[in-house]
Amino acid sequence: MPTEKIGIVGSGEVGQRLAKSFSTVGYEVKIGSRSPYKLKDFTKEAGGRISAGTFDEAASFGDLVVIATNGEATENIIDLAGRENFSGKVVIDVTNPLDFSKGMPPDLLTKYVQTSLGESVQRKLQDSKVVKCFNTVPNSVMFRPKFKPSEMLICGNDANAKQEVTRLLKEFEWSGSIDLGGIENARWLEALCVLWVKTASATGAWNSMFALVK
Ligand SMILES: NC(=O)c1ccc[n+]([C@@H]2O[C@H](COP(=O)([O-])OP(=O)(O)OC[C@H]3O[C@@H](n4cnc5c(N)ncnc54)[C@H](OP(=O)(O)O)[C@@H]3O)[C@@H](O)[C@H]2O)c1
Numbered sequence: 384m385p386t387e388k389i390g391i392v393g394s395g396e397v398g399q400r401l402a403k404s405f406s407t408v409g410y411e412v413k414i415g416s417r418s419p420y421k422l423k424d425f426t427k428e429a430g431g432r433i434s435a436g437t438f439d440e441a442a443s444f445g446d447l448v449v450i451a452t453n454g455e456a457t458e459n460i461i462d463l464a465g466r467e468n469f470s471g472k473v474v475i476d477v478t479n480p481l482d483f484s485k486g487m488p489p490d491l492l493t494k495y496v497q498t499s500l501g502e503s504v505q506r507k508l509q510d511s512k513v514v515k516c517f518n519t520v521p522n523s524v525m526f527r528p529k530f531k532p533s534e535m536l537i538c539g540n541d542a543n544a545k546q547e548v549t550r551l552l553k554e555f556e557w558s559g560s561i562d563l564g565g566i567e568n569a570r571w572l573e574a575l576c577v578l579w580v581k582t583a584s585a586t587g588a589w590n591s592m593f594a595l596v597k
Pocket residue numbers: 392393394395396397398415416417418451452453454456460477478479480481517518519520521522523
């Protein structure tokens with residue numbers, strides 16, 4: 384069944400950016416928060432194609448679900464959203480397990496150092512097809528990136544799910560994706576986020592992304 388409705392679990396900068404982006408390319412979107420009422424102005428500005436709800440309402444709404452939540456809180460948020468609401472679906476995991484306790488730049492949360500948040504999300508959602516995507520780039524470049532080539536680094540266990548995510552990336556005007564393999568590669572994609580923050584802090588280039596130059 385083609386994707387028509389997108390559920391976005393998470394209402395921060397990333398959740399809002401992706402909600403607007405999916406809506407711009409024609410999808411119906413529900414964005415989820417603990418406090419959906421705080422998204423009143425956001426949904427009003429977006430016109431009729433984005434609605435707001437609780438985490439479980441957003442997850443059950445989507446044919447495809449995006450998880451864009453605070454890294455440390457993500458596993459609890461999946462429980463709040465109800466694992467059954469992700470069942471059988473492609474799930475795009477945008478999260479990074481960042482530890483800001485010592486300030487900027489962040490480190491990885493020690494809980495996820497010998498594994499990754501992507502693998503933990505897939506373990507929690509055993510009958511979903513989790514694809515790690517978007518976590519290595521800032522939200523400002525997630526949609527219609529101005530950089531060329533623009534190939535998104537992705538990983539996940541299900542080939543069809545990665546194909547569907549790549550199709551969506553092309554709708555967002557990415558050149559395509561670089562598939563690193565199974566979800567265990569989320570370890571490197573999450574580490575790359577930390578490297579990107581350190582690089583952006585050192586150079587001031589916040590509107591930037593890493594790309595493979597051939
Ligand atoms: N910022 C970027 O450009 C960027 C780029 C790539 C990847 N990422 C990753 O994407 C994810 C989202 O980032 P973000 O900056 O948009 O937002 P964020 O501030 O990391 O997370 C916001 C979301 O997490 C929920 N949340 C936070 N603490 C919670 C708690 N204790 N219990 C339950 N829910 C909680 C919030 O709930 P409410 O809706 O109820 O407030 C909100 O939906 C993060 O993992 C981040 O590392 C960010």
